[in-house]
Amino acid sequence: MxxxxxxxxxxxxxxxxxxxxxxxxxxxxxxxxxxxxxxxxxxxxxxxxxxxxxxxxxxxxxxxxxxxxxxxxxxxxxxxxxxxxxxxxxxxxxxxxxxxxxxxxxxxxxxxxxxxxxxxxxxxxxxxxxxxxxxxxxxxxxxxxxxxxxxxxxxxxxxxxxxxxxxxxxxxxxxxxxxxxxxxxxxxxxxxxxxxxxxxxxxxxxxxxxxxxxxxxxxxxxxxxxxxxxxxxxxxAQSRLDAERLVDAGRRLTSGVFKKFVIADSLALVALSPRIAQDADTLWGAWLVVYLYAFQIFFDFSGYTDIAIGLGKLVGVDLPENFDRPYLRQNLALFWQSWHMTLTRWFRTYFFIPLTRALLRRKLPISDYLVAQLATMTLIGLWHGVTVNFVLWGVWHAVGLTIHKQIADRTRPWYLRQRQKPWANRLIYGSGVFVTFHYVVLGWVFFALPEPWMSFELFGKLFGQ
Amino acid sequence: MTNWFFVGRVVLKATLLFVTINVVYALTNPLPTVHSVSVYNTLVPGRERLPYGENPSESYNITILQVEGMFTSHILNDADKKNDEYRVFLVGDSSVWGWLLDEDETLSACLNRANLKTPDGEKIHVYNLGYPILDATKDLLLLQHGLQYEPDMVVWLVTMASLYPYEQLIHDVVRANPEKVRELIDRYNLALNPDELPGSPNFWERTLVGQRKDLAEWLRFQMYGLGWATTDIDYRSPEFFHPVQSSLYDSTMLFDGRDEQVLTRADFSFDVIAAGVDMAQEAGAEVLIVNQPMFVSSGVNSDKRYNFYYPRWAYDMYHTMIAELASENGWQYADYWDAIPNEAYTDSSFHATPEATCDFALLLGGEIQRSAP
Structure with missing residues (x-):
């Protein structure tokens, strides 16, 4: 719009x-x-x-x-x-x-x-x-x-x-x-x-x-x-628009328009695209355009969501939230609970949970969690477009989610002990956010570029090759 | 508790704030100040040439028309003049700016790579102040602003088409800075009609709302700074272009339809060149006027015309006139009208290949060295 x-x-x-x-x-x-x-x-x-x-x-x-x-x-x-x-x-x-x-x-x-x-x-x-x-x-x-x-x-x-x-x-x-x-x-x-x-x-x-x-x-x-x-x-449950709802709607609409048309559209000028991926000729430049893309896609999509929610509020419909500070999440599972939340909820309800139940009834030689995550995240990727790169993006996240689950399962007692110490808690949170953010950012390299070779070429630039 | 009274107060305050900001904005005219705020030369390197972008998304560049904004992005804006630097400005049209050339293939880039020195041993550093429009008044406008950066020499490349009086005030850069151009016309008594320039903006046009496009352009230009810093690209040549036209049409007419075979000095804006020379000399800079190279066709109808732009009779008259004028006024003048071989021109009669541009730069470099004190 x-x-x-x-x-x-x-x-x-x-x-x-x-x-x-x-x-x-x-x-x-x-x-x-x-x-x-x-x-x-x-x-x-x-x-x-x-x-x-x-x-x-x-x-x-x-x-x-x-x-x-x-x-x-x-x-x-x-x-x-x-x-x-x-x-x-x-x-x-x-x-x-x-x-x-x-x-x-x-x-x-x-x-x-x-x-x-x-x-x-x-x-x-x-x-x-x-x-x-x-x-x-x-x-x-x-x-x-x-x-x-x-x-x-x-x-x-x-x-x-x-x-x-x-x-x-x-x-x-x-x-x-x-x-x-x-x-x-x-x-x-x-x-x-x-x-x-x-x-x-x-x-x-x-x-x-x-x-x-x-x-x-x-x-x-x-x-x-x-x-x-x-x-x-x-x-x-329609009722006449009241002042509180109007103020809420105005706030969401203003915020959405600003996020989308000022921040996201400005970032889009130089954020990761097939052309700038080819043109970027320095390591820091390659990282910069990928970071800019991460924020561009967030502000673009989150801005549209704010606009939708604001418009909904004006007519008495409270549309669900879609984003909840996703880049401040300390692991990938929490990221996916706060990024495009309604889409992930849809997949969880109508695909992931039924599939996991079905897999549990059969004994698979590999982790049923990995299979379910691979299938779900690949489908989420394909929902954005039927291309190899969207599949790679889905697989990237499925692998990340599986690794996170393996680590979380093995370190839970240690983690619970560390949480008692405020400094350790802050350190774990900070490093978790850092790692998760960068994992997501690197995933956008597949998402934003149309061809695998472009993505791998950019990975080369990102890691100094 | 939010109620309608609260909403009314918010709307009223927002309206008052909106009106106040717009009125204050209109009264203070902060656009030049906004343009002086820049990511260039601070967060990202300055640009080697003035901003011009026909295809912004591919060139990471847009056309900025406010003179202040053009210069704040230029590398010159942050270049402290060293004691042993001999600072040279190249002024002119697209051939100086570097049409179809990367920023490291332009005349100024070639001259800097040559590591030239003056007879006194000062290092010659050349800055590109070209802009891709054939218009001497535009050059004068840019020179006026550029002189604050203390050049030791101004090398001004001109050609006949940049001196048509009826085209001096029609280009966007000139029209976007009407007050400055009016001042130049008054100060140097130029034979140009200031009434052809746009009038002063009305109150509405001076408000924040009225100038929203200028502000949006400023913001875009800052963002493209990141693209420039990331890629070192400020211009992308088209993949395909029509080669320079060597088969010419059967006409001896100038573009304005004249074919009388007679031209006088009044037919050219030589007074603009004179003004530029005076202005630069007042600022303590040497001036070298260069009649720039052009394509000389040997194809169909080349007996009537030199190229697409110029009938032979007209260019010959201009050629003689500018040489005489330089001599009469004691200008340092160099004539390089045929310095670049025909096969080295690209898409027009003035744009040359990177190699030919650098060859010409060497000739020009010798001229700069000879003209330097």
């Missing part, structure tokens, strides 16, 4: 918080969130995708809601109708404002989408168990979508195909041509809904609530990933 979009979103949120009566609040959110979904979709070279992606989000959400609906919310047809009507309208206006409506293609997409929902309805009217199985199919589809959109070569291929179909130049297709607004977060929220439903932990959600949970504008672009139960609790 650019600063203009943030200011508009803050003004609209403030108006809603101050003037929209509580009973109308969810309906107003619903309509505005639909508008925001299309408004925030970035422009794309193939303009069909500008409205195709938001449409697909709406239809996927509708399908997931239908699969996971509770008996008391089974008849939200008027809401689905409103959704489709508004979606079509905004899609038309935003995607082709200067052209005559492309009714044929719109009708095709509408029919396909409606077919998805109706198909889901027909096939899933029966047993809950059957719906749970069908949910797995949707999860598989979402994973495939994520995999495709996060694999630069596949995106380039699809973009070439789309450009060819549109009669455009295929040579200029690139790996960033298909930016589906918020898909990383949308997919994880949808998967969470399906898995919660599968585990009988999903609260009864109306269609409006389910859609708002998935596309809540404040957290659409950069998270955080909330839990459906907590989010809907806030939605249902």
């Amino acid at each position: 650019e600063i203009t979009e943030i200011l508009i979103a803050a003004a609209v949120s403030l108006l809603i918080g101050c003037f929209v009566p509580e009973r109308w609040r969810i309906t107003v959110f619903f309509v505005l969130s639909l508008i925001a979904l299309f408004w925030l979709q970035p422009p794309l070279p193939v303009d069909r995708f500008i409205w195709l992606f938001p449409f697909a989000t709406l239809f996927l959400t509708a399908a997931v809601w239908w699969l996971t609906r509770s008996p008391e919310n089974s008849e939200n047809w008027q809401q689905i109708g409103l959704l489709l009507g508004l979606g079509c309208g905004f899609g038309m206006v935003i995607s082709r404002p200067d052209a005559s409506p492309d009714w044929l293609k719109l009708a095709t997409i509408g029919t396909l989408g409606l077919g998805t929902v109706v198909g889901a309805a027909v096939f899933t009217r029966g047993e809950i168990e059957f719906r749970k199985q069908a949910g797995l199919v949707i999860i598989f589809c979402l994973v495939v979508i994520l995999f495709v959109l996060k694999t630069p070569a596949l995106v380039r291929f699809l973009s070439q195909a789309a450009r060819f179909a549109e009669g455009m130049d295929t040579q200029s297709a690139s790996g960033s041509d298909l930016q589906w607004i918020g898909i990383s977060y949308i997919a994880f929220r949808l998967i969470a809904v399906l898995l919660d439903f599968r585990n009988d932990r999903l609260p009864a959600l109306s269609f409006q609530e389910a859609l708002l949970y998935v596309i809540f504008p404040a957290s659409l672009v950069a998270g955080p990933i909330d839990q459906a139960q907590r989010f809907t609790g806030d939605l249902r």
